[in-house]
Amino acid sequence: MELYVPILVLAVLAAGFAIFSVSIAPFTGPKRWNRAKLDAYECGIDPTPQPVGGGRFPLKYMITAMLFIVFDIEIIFLYPWAVAFDKLGLFGLVEMVLFIVTVLVAYAYVWRRKGLDWD
């Protein structure tokens, strides 16, 4: 059973930290309320009231954010590949071209669907 002690300790630590943070915050934090702070966080748009007549729910911010993530990840892959370019040789080049082409396909889709226009 002693094998499980570390897991138990981890669980207790995690639970303890959570309880501690939640319970201590009301006492230590400053309380300066305003209207914006009380709103639910919803990517910069008003969650309520809904647009009159059930119009579209604007998602521009979301789309931009997701596009950013796509290219962010592309860069994450590109960087180490660039560093180790010599060692990876032709195979690495081909793979990376394939990868970029695939990302480009998604990019083309967003572009053609006017995902890049703000208005």
Next chain:
Amino acid sequence: METAEIIQGAGGAIGASWLMIALPLLGAAILLLGGRRTNGWGHLLGVAMSLGAFVVAVLSFVQMLGLDDSRRRQAVELFDFIPGMVKMGLLIDPLSISFALLITGVGSLIHIYSIGYMSHDPDRRRFFAYLNLFVAAMLLLVLADNYVGLYIGWEGVGLASYLLIGFWQHKPSAATAAKKAFIVNRVGDFGLAIGIFTIWTTFGSVAYGPVFEVAGEADQGVLTAIGLLLLLGACGKSAQLPLQSWLLDAMEGPTPVSALIHAATMVTAGVYLVVRSGAIFEAASTAQFVVTIVGVATLLAGAIIGCAKDDIKKALAGSTMSQIGYMMLAAGLGPVGYAFAIAHLITHGFFKANMFLGAGSVMHAMNDEVDMRKYGGLFSVMKVTAITFGIGYLAIIGFPLLSGYFTKDGIIESAMHVNPVLGWLAVAGAGITGFYMSRVMFMTFFGKRRWAPDAHPHESPAVMTIPLVILSIGSVFLGAYLILGNRLMLFLAPAVGRPADLPGFHPFSAPGLTTLALVAVGAAIAWAKYGRAEVPQVAPRGSFLTTFARRDLYGDALNESLFMRPGQWLTRIAVFFDNRAVDGLVNGLAAGIGGTSGRMRRLQNGFVRSYALSILFGAAMVVGALLYVGTL
């Protein structure tokens, strides 16, 4: 009984003999699934499929003729049906190929005839679908190399027969007749099923080859039981006493159906079963003896019923019962009789189909009137029908040199040989046949015209008369061909064995001459009563015997008092018990399950948070259980 070895891995047409079953089955499937779209050409497809099967049968037959006797039993392996128990395969041997030729040959003719007969029926396509289904099932019945395959075919023909008897289901009598046929057959099928189960437990196989090889070594009691159970099945399908009652009612179906299923082919399945299981019956002499008793009793009962019926199809149905009685009798005689049973079966298939189709042609002409008292004098207006019907008539009464003469005489001679009592009873039956068939002939085609005022009889179209002509040619020559020189007996020998000494043909023996004399007397009486004398439009009250015969020998009354009423009582008691006791338990169980279901259902409240929680609990349970198991 010496039969040839079964040879595996057949090739050529025999190797492709599964097509015989597949083609009509495909036809039925296309016609049933295709629905109205196939209305325009459905009947042609049906005919083509049946003819296709016939061609395969003929090719297989030709191929078989080219083989030595010892190589004429060919097995065609198909697939493993129930792994470890039943390998589905076909057994193509002289016995099964004879049946296949009869089924596909007569079947195709009847398909063609039906094009004309059913031309005004809006459901003609469905009719052909069922006919094709029947042909496929019947071929499976005779071609399968094991009892399970036979049983599937057996049920298949039962289903097709049910569907076709009740084809005009808007008529309540047809619907009832279909149900009756189905239920009575169920009794027989039950016997057959138990028989097959017993075969499996006794021999550890259901394939013919292995079973027959060791049939003689089993316990006598068990063998007798198997024999009697198989006989029960045969009685149901072949309308033998005591399960005969459905056949007369089955005449509610369209006439081509009566000709194909309830005269030429399906009702002979019982004979096939007995002949095919010859190895079992020979080892169980009691069962074999019972077969002959059943045969003789039915041949007399059928003949007596035939004497009193005014409905032309019912009179013919009585005669069918009687003729199958002859076959059954022969099949119970052992190898001496097998060839005669099959020969009579084949010739009967021709002349009885011929007469049924002739009757259909008459009905077609007479606005579907079936009462012979409203016929009379039709010879002059429907010559082809009358002549072909007359040939069938002469064949069935055993007019010298026509088909029935040879085959029936063979049965009587062999029966004499085995047991004179049976033989003389069969002779008496032949005499009665002479009477009632002459009665049918004279009442329909001769004497005064007693037609309904609106009847305008006319000859049927060629598509109907050509099959009649072909069948009547068979009715004339087939008997002589099969019997003389023991042709059929030698052909069948590899499949069913051959008797110790071949019977000769004795045209002038005492039983043979007596038979002819009795037939002549019967025909003469019929002429006096129905040909020359005035036939009353309404049936006279008649004697006790007539009433007895008209009521199908009180078969229905017997069934009613012996089975139906006690059955109904039993049902009522069972329902009472069921309501009070069993339902209490079952309903309680069902309510319990339903209640559990209802309660559990509340867990499914549609809130994703609850679902997530249940997953979390589930995960905790799995983790906990796994940890617990680990500590064990």
Next chain:
Amino acid sequence: MNDIAAPTIEYGQLAPMLLVFGAAVLGVLVEAFAPRYLRRSIHIPLTLAALVGSFALVLVQVFVSGVPTSPAAMGAVAVDGPTLFLWGVIAALAFVSVLLINDEDNFVAQAAAVPGSADEEDAEIAGFSQTEVYPLVLFAVGGMLLFTASNDLLIMFVALEVMSLPLYLLCGLARRRRLLSQEAAVKYFLLGAFSSAFFLFGMAMVYGFAGSVGLSDINAALPNVGGQEPLLVLGTALLGVGLLFKIGAAPFQAWKPDVYQGAPTPITALMASGTLVAAFGALLRVFWVALGNFDWDWRPVMWGVAILTMVAGAILAITQTDIKRMLAYSSIAHAGFLLTGVIATGAAEQNRDALSGILFYLLVYGITTVGAFAIVTMVRDAGGEAGHLSRWAGLGKRSPMLAGVFAFFLLAFAGIPLTSGFFGKYAVFSAAVAGGVLPLVLVGVVSSAIAAFFYVRVIVLMFFSDPAADGPTVVGPSVGTASVVAVAAAATVVLGVFPEPMLDLADKAASALFVR
């Protein structure tokens, strides 16, 4: 400078999968550049051709180049007998599902329009259709193919997500009752993400134990547990949760009825057939390739899950009033029956029989399911499919053909002889008995009996009840839908009467077991 060795990739072995993914990417390009009115007519042939090609490439491997004997792509993907069989099954099922999806009346005109809004109406009038469905389906199918074949937990996780994400989206695209559909999509997404987290966490634990995510490495590490047992136990449990969620085993089944009901019926058909097949492939691989030597520990737990799944599926189905929910619970019960086979797989010599039984069962269940859902799409009310069972009353009198085929499918689900379902159950249960899990089989048989009750109840309802006065209409099926029903019915008959060749094939596929 020492070069990093380039990995070897057996493109030939992976071709069926790569083809599907390639077609999916092409599909996205079609979406991007083809004009709206042309898209559908490009997508359909492209999608169908990709699936046919994939199936053909599987056949080439099976019959021409031979089944590979070692894993491909540096041990990350195992293309072995079971994989190829399941690939064939998935490609075939996806093909028939696409024929069903092709009936655009099932899908929303414009997914982004708020349900009930003027935009939605405009889109419908303009005759728009959300053609992204096709590439999404291809991505999901590609994920399924990879899921069954992955020989590495990390690849398996990627496959799981590639399979699931498009499905989440597709679930929300029903044309009618859109709110229900969108709710189903969100539920499926949330719960799917939740279960993925379990899977990922379990993977981390197992990695901690074995020092590798390769299934064969994990297997190799099993004999030397050496003090790391907790990680292994927790990892096994959590991996199991993730996979059991996907097959819908109790107590992780809650999503199935809601999602099956809400999703567009063709997508439900794809999920109920293809996803189930893929998830069982992956489940078998994880538990028998990686954790096969650990079976004494996980087997009793799997017993419990199997029993719970069979019983819960069968019992809950009884009180369902919606045809799609009923089929969902039936799918849960069937997952339980299949789990019986999974448990029996390990028992020594019977390995092969149980495995081939499962393969066969998945095939026959999948095809019958697609057929059944195809029929569901055809019975319609004014407001879309007539989901409520009471609306199906007396259908047998109005459309005997349709009701007859549906009844036949239900009988196949119930496992009545002469239907393919009988041989599926027979194969799995007989192998399970031989594998020594008789009690489970008994539970299975009892559950089958309970399940038979509600199948028969629907049949009775269709044929022996009087039709409702304003009953649903049976729409004349499109060619695609009609051929799906025909193919499914034919397969159910043929595999029920003549199962031997397919059983042989499954047996052959199972004979090599899994490559490690």
